[in-house]
Amino acid sequence: MGCSSGKLVPEPPKGGVHAEYVKTVFPNDNYITKFNEVPNKGEYSSPYSQEGEGGQGGRRKKPAKYRTRIDPRVLAKYDIKALIGRGSFSRVVRVEHRISRQPFAIKMIERRPGAATIAETELHVLRRVRHTNIIQLMEVFESDDKIYMVMELATGGELFDRIVAKGSFTERDATRVLQMVLDGVKYLHNLGITHRDLKPENLLYYHPGNDSKIMITDFGLAFARRAGDDLMMRTTCGTPEYIAPEILCRRPYSCAVDMWAIGVITYILLSGTMPFDDENRTRLYRAIIKAKYTYTGEHWKDVSALSKDFIDHLLIIDPQERMTSAQALKHPWITTNAASSSMKNLHRTISQNLLQRASSRANSTKSARSTRSTKSTKSNRSLRSDHRRVQAYELEKLNLEG
Incomplete structure (x- = not known):
């Protein structure tokens, strides 16, 4: 779910752009916590948004319980409310600051090959920017196995x-x-x-x-x-x-x-x-x-x-x-x-x-899943990612000039 293997990772600015870097906290120990999972309203839902625990319209689904290790220093500052998004190497939870009661989203990225590179890319960019029309990174926690990015929560x-x-x-x-x-x-x-x-x-x-x-x-x-x-x-x-x-x-x-x-x-x-x-x-x-x-x-x-x-x-x-x-x-x-x-x-x-396009896409996905071989490879799983991002090797197979 990303670029080719030769992905270019940006670095923080060397000055003169946005000097006020987001604070990074380095926790150490982990703690298992349990909370509700908000049912996803669709395959392409953004991990930064939250529209309500029942999804958009229709019957409210019973929230599932979700268990994961979350660093105690994160838990000391934020009250975890629900899981609102998930990817191959990441989970996004809706949280509330324990003192201000302000809602935020925390993107938890596992430290695995590939995932950490994408996380570092996003961190390096978001640390540089501050604009009313760009999602704001508020704080970063790092542990041995995860990176926690505290972000603005878009509720619209x-x-x-x-x-x-x-x-x-x-x-x-x-x-x-x-x-x-x-x-x-x-x-x-x-x-x-x-x-x-x-x-x-x-x-x-x-x-x-x-x-x-x-x-x-x-x-x-x-x-x-x-x-x-x-x-x-x-x-x-x-x-x-x-x-x-x-x-x-x-x-x-x-x-x-x-x-x-x-x-x-x-x-x-x-x-x-x-x-x-x-x-x-x-x-x-x-x-x-x-x-x-x-x-x-x-x-x-x-x-x-x-x-x-x-x-x-x-x-x-x-x-x-x-x-x-x-x-x-x-x-x-x-x-x-x-x-x-x-x-x-x-x-x-x-x-x-x-709505017609969404329905067509959903039916196409169902059909593909019903006929797909159970011998699914890691590459095939990547091609079926939620955001359907292009992989470089896929383009290599095509004669696009023809």
């Missing part, structure tokens, strides 16, 4: 879940969302940080209110450029439907890959459909490499030409011609908050398409 849910539940969504709503995302991305790019895995699952609302901000999360694949480093990156990583063509072609690439991903996100925001979508990975990657997408279908008839122009200036094959975050913030569709666009409620079409 994932971007698209909120759109489906809201009942109303216009182009003006879309530009407000994108302004916040672009502000955060511009800040990152100015620091020499490329996220490399921007997608709706990593965009969370801070709280359930209508005035909630959007927060960028999950920096496990991020890259932070150091002084004197080459401006270009070479590690193959990302999530298939959002990955930029230059990465698929295994060419050196820049932070422009994040802008391609924002183009994909915008396309989905306005239609509920993907610009590049195919269960067959080879066909999917070839469509991305050729930037082969259209605005056909009923769901595009009420979408403005200006919003399409915004997308067209992001989904460009040549990264040099792609809008930067600063340029995107100055695009007339963004600066006017879509004032010249139709204020038609796009919610019904968008939510129907999003």
Whole structure:
């Protein structure tokens, strides 16, 4: 669930960026504790969000009991409430500070090969950043077997879940969302940080209110450029439907890959459909490499030409011609908050398409599981990771230039 074996791990800044480092505590002993597991509402739920112990809608599931070793110094400071997310090498728990009673999320990462590298990457990046639209790292505990990252807890849910539940969504709503995302991305790019895995699952609302901000999360694949480093990156990583063509072609690439991903996100925001979508990975990657997408279908008839122009200036094959975050913030569709666009409620079409896609994905996953051999290898398990991130060896098997 990450980059190729030659993953580049960023280092903390050498000064002049964000000198106020997050404090690291080094505990030693471990203690077994038991708490409830919040039933996950879906395969792609973010580990940084919590929408309630019953999940989204439907019948409330009885919480399962979860046991794990948690360092006593963590337990002395935080009251563990529930398990809200899990991965191959990590667990995320919702906690409450024992004195302030403020809620947080703690990401517990096991010290195993691969997992520790991703954790260090995320730590090095989050220690550098402080921005209202980026998830904040509060504190770090380290023990012999785990790393504990205390983070802000976003309680408003994932971007698209909120759109489906809201009942109303216009182009003006879309530009407000994108302004916040672009502000955060511009800040990152100015620091020499490329996220490399921007997608709706990593965009969370801070709280359930209508005035909630959007927060960028999950920096496990991020890259932070150091002084004197080459401006270009070479590690193959990302999530298939959002990955930029230059990465698929295994060419050196820049932070422009994040802008391609924002183009994909915008396309989905306005239609509920993907610009590049195919269960067959080879066909999917070839469509991305050729930037082969259209605005056909009923769901595009009420979408403005200006919003399409915004997308067209992001989904460009040549990264040099792609809008930067600063340029995107100055695009007339963004600066006017879509004032010249139709204020038609796009919610019904968008939510129907999003739910249809989720249902199709769920059925496809069930079918794959029912026919899959029981002799599942570690590599196969990696390809079935929740975030469906690209593995470098997978790309090596494909003739994408054909």
